Amino acid sequence: MSNWRDMVEAANRQALARLNKALPAVFPAPVLTHALERRFIPPMPRLAVDSYWRAHPLRAERLARALAARSGAPAKWSWRLGDNRDGGLPATFRTPPAPYREQAFALGPGFCCVCGQPVYRFGWHCDLWNAGRNKNAVWHSACVIAWQFWNAPSDQVKLLKRLQTRRCAGSGRRLLRSAEVDHRVPLFQVWREHRQAPWPGLLGFWGLPNLQVINREVHVAKCAEEASSRSLSQIDHDTAAR
Numbered sequence: 001m002s003n004w005r006d007m008v009e010a011a012n013r014q015a016l017a018r019l020n021k022a023l024p025a026v027f028p029a030p031v032l033t034h035a036l037e038r039r040f041i042p043p044m045p046r047l048a049v050d051s052y053w054r055a056h057p058l059r060a061e062r063l064a065r066a067l068a069a070r071s072g073a074p075a076k077w078s079w080r081l082g083d084n085r086d087g088g089l090p091a092t093f094r095t096p097p098a099p100y101r102e103q104a105f106a107l108g109p110g111f112c113c114v115c116g117q118p119v120y121r122f123g124w125h126c127d128l129w130n131a132g133r134n135k136n137a138v139w140h141s142a143c144v145i146a147w148q149f150w151n152a153p154s155d156q157v158k159l160l161k162r163l164q165t166r167r168c169a170g171s172g173r174r175l176l177r178s179a180e181v182d183h184r185v186p187l188f189q190v191w192r193e194h195r196q197a198p199w200p201g202l203l204g205f206w207g208l209p210n211l212q213v214i215n216r217e218v219h220v221a222k223c224a225e226e227a228s229s230r231s232l233s234q235i236d237h238d239t240a241a242r
Helices: 002-022 029-037 045-055 057-071 141-151 153-163 187-193 201-205 216-241
Strands: 180-183 211-214
Touching: 002 045, 029 045, 045 057, 045 141, 057 141, 057 153, 057 201, 141 153, 153 180, 153 211, 180 216, 187 201, 187 216, 211 216
Parallel strands: none
Antiparallel strands: 180 211
């Protein structure tokens, strides 16, 4: 145990030396504080930034939506489905709409393909260094984490449980180990009823405002009710079309 601790301390001394050498005169203070508090100190500023956002996925998610709101949707863009060969269109409505990931609206290197805003040094979202855009980057570090969160919110079930004080959003009872992350408004309903809503307001349906953790039995009952409602809606649609 002592040898392991000595090895970690030695590795951290080397990493800290590399980090200090590579740090610019201006660097986000919360990121540096987080880096120095880690068990294994990241040896480079970019790794420190990535580590910070991975530790704060909800903060990254809120920031990504705020940056997208600053950009707005491109002219003539609409939420459509396709496949990867069809200009980068998403194959399913379960993928968040992202106009700047589509070939027709991509802004190219130096701009984030999620939010459409310029990407600066270390994948940061504002130019603290007056160095201009990073012309090799196409993602903000925060937007990487936000995109992962939107596509796999269940990976953050422990964090979401803490936010709900470990109470089921459906029944109010204590959350069990088998509790699951759920979209309050199901994504099929978002596609059916909110498809024409302005982007990036749509992103909120994939983000924290539309997420809840509920016990498995509550989730099963909710899914059954949604499936029944979806079936009835389809019957009504088919009847009206005749």
